[in-house]
Amino acid sequence: MEHIKNGILDYLKDNSFMERGAVLKDSDSLTQNGIIDSIGLLELIDYICETYSIEIPEDMLTPENFDSLQGITDLITRLAK
Amino acid sequence: MRGMKIDAYITEHARKTPHQTALEEGKKSISYSRLDEDISIIASSLTDFEHCRFAILAESGTQYIKILMAVYRSGNIAIPLPIELPGLSLERILDAACINNIIATRKQYLRFGDGFFERFGTVIVVSDDNVVETRSKRVILERNNPELKLVLYTSGTTGTPKGVMLSNKNLVSNARSIIEVLSITPEDKAALVISPHHAFGNSIINSHLIAGGSIHTGTMNFIDPVFNLIESGVSIFYGVPSTYRILLRYPERFKKAFTNVRTAASAGGAMDRAIVRSIRELSPGTQILPMYGQTEATARLAYLPAEYVDEFIDTIGKAIPGVTLDVFDSENRPVEPDVTGELVARGDNILLGYLNDEDATEKRVINGWLHTGDLAQKLPGGYIRLLGRKDDLIKIGDHRVNPREIEKEIEKNSEVSSVFVVPVTHELMGNAISLMVIPNQGTEIDAIFAFCRKNLPGYLYPREILFIDHLPLSENGKISNRSIIEEYQHVKASM
Secondary structure: OHHHHHHHHHHHHHOOOOOOOOOOOOOOOOOOOOOOOHHHHHHHHHHHHHHOOOOOOHHHOOHHHHOOHHHHHHHHHHHOO | OOOOOHHHHHHHHHHHOOOOEEEEEOOEEEEHHHHHHHHHHHHHHHOOOOOOEEEEEOOOOHHHHHHHHHHHHOOOEEEEOOOOOOHHHHHHHHHHHOOOEEEEEHHHHHHHHHHHHOOOOEEEEEOOOOOEEEEEOOOOOOOOOOOEEEEEEOOOOOOOOOEEEEEHHHHHHHHHHHHHHHOOOOOOEEEEOOOOOOHHHHHHHHHHHHHOOEEEEOOOOOHHHHHHHHHOOOOEEEEOHHHHHHHOOOHHHHHHHHOOOOEEEEOOOOOOHHHHHHHHHHOOOOEEEEEEEOHHHOOEEEEOOHHHHHHHOOOOEEEOOOEEEEEEOOOOOEOOOOOOEEEEEEEOOOOOEEOOOHHHHHHHEEOOEEEEEEEEEEOHHHOEEEEEEOOOOEEEOOEEEOHHHHHHHHHHHOOOOEEEEEEEEEOOOEEEEEEEEEOOOOOOHHHHHHHHHHHOOHHHOOOOEEEOOOOOOOOOOOOOHHHHHHHHHHHHHOO
């Protein structure tokens, strides 16, 4: 779990979505805190699909699954099994 | 009906069809009578102000529309802030427009924090249950254009923001033209998933509320909720080309969601054949209706009638009712068909002027004709073909941006010698930008990327940054979009 979470955090920092030193709580909203917009989110989804070799059906593209580090981590954990 | 105020149409519908749904957001909906009451509640907090400018800081949704209409109803002037812009760009708009008063939703108040609001004399916060809290109040007399109702910002990302001043006549006449072109009725339900703070989104609000129909608001952030929204009975879907590109990534779901959508309307950029073909294939019963416009024309200037989409997809179509389009030469004389000149427009929808910028207004509106800055040719039947810009403005992710201003902004704030913005194709946005940089000793690519992410909106985040060692000059020694693109192609070819 921590491994996946850190992977997503690294992606966000490597692509300058957030600053290196910035702190993001597991449940913080990515869209409402201005970290990511709709295009950025689609790019993140592409990155996740490729990195974890998973497919994400569109009915899973919801705020519950994609608006926070925790949501994304849980989703990947579930789908990567 | 001509002189009727936008918000008065809502009162009229509240009287005639009180139970008709006006707005939907998620699973919640409100009727016209409820909307009308809520607007009055918010407006009652503004009665001490007489024709003053009010910034609105609200996310897309029912609350935003109520606040906007409340500012109108109280006789004040609305200045919606594009909340997708970084804080710095918003501050630039606020400074340029000298705004003393602001209304924010509770959500945005908490997001921006107390410090952001200290600059305002008046701060009003509206919570989800319509509790209106005046946190501070200082009424300052303002002298504004007596017709002024709304100021929309066309840029402001970088450089000097330009505030387009619009009147009630502008808003109502353009909404009426749009109602006619799209045959909007009270039975129609619109999907508003693009930003309501800009001309296109604003025109959806006005035309559907004047027609007495309903609007379902949402955002494009998460795909499943967007498709759910469309499947809730939307009859007219509005999107910029990138909206359609994003949705078309999920063809099966698109097919299901658009079965009952009668019209797929677009504006904000050119629909290409690939998008049209995909929509046709997946939802043959949906009429495709591309439109063209500018904030300076309130929203719409031209439309492409659905039956001519295939034949004229490479044109912007013809003028909407109430608008006259022509093509002028550099002496402001109409040119013959098939001769290139500047597209000009007149009608009741042409802006009052730019806020606090008479020079810019005089350059854009000459003898009542709005000079669009778009190069164009007249075709038979009143159709108009665009051939690029007169200036160097480019469309990035369906936003009109000035590359020279972006370059200056990055140069001023980064360790670089020079920066050049290159428009490059992007799968979803149509166009994105890359940068070519002449470095100096302190240049770090990561620092430039980080600066862009923090200070520019997402659609301007560079796809790549290339180092070059000389200026991208044209043969006659000038720098333009063309010379920059040529240099870029040259650099890429030699990589």
